[in-house]
Amino acid sequence: KNQVEQSPQSLIILEGKNCTLQCNYTVSPFSNLRWYKQDTGRGPVSLTIMTFSENTKSNGRYTATLDADTKQSSLHITASQLSDSASYICVVGPNAGGTSYGKLTFGQGTILTVHP
């Protein structure tokens, strides 16, 4: 069964600090891994997308890493800001014969709270 597990479930940090969120997956065959940010009451917004051949991808203060051998990914947030408070969702896409129509498996998300 394809699964995506994230840890921790929730995290509280002080503004300006760094943090790292973890994602383990069992989706196979694997095509791509995405990190989304979901603000409360809004839809998810894409942060990074990586294929199995990429092991790091940055988007501003967000850096995602991928180890396709161990099936693990992490999202590192540098110099956190209050606006980083959100749910961060790890999403894995399967390799479906070379096409990808979005049959993604979503993790439950890590709820990050940044305090001033």
Added chain:
Amino acid sequence: DTAVSQTPKYLVTQMGNDKSIKCEQNLGHDTMYWYKQDSKKFLKIMFSYNNKELIINETVPNRFSPKSPDKAHLNLHINSLELGDSAVYFCASSQSRSRGRKETQYFGPGTRLLVL
């Protein structure tokens, strides 16, 4: 200039009623999706349309019927609503013309459905 819009944002209704949720995207994308986010915050794919053609139809009760009048619109009609249908429903779109593995999905703001 909302890229993916959904109406209504909130929907409160009685069990047994029939309701529709509308989705429109102005990104010129070929592919649109409906997701359900349950109380545990997992997002699960329900349907996907590519150029008005149904390409993903997950295990969803046939009370749920998607309709795509054109590639910019994907509506969701739900018959005989049940308590368990209460959730947040997200519409999304992506440009699948390249059929690449890294196409970003853009999500709408969600429709919060509460069945009483």
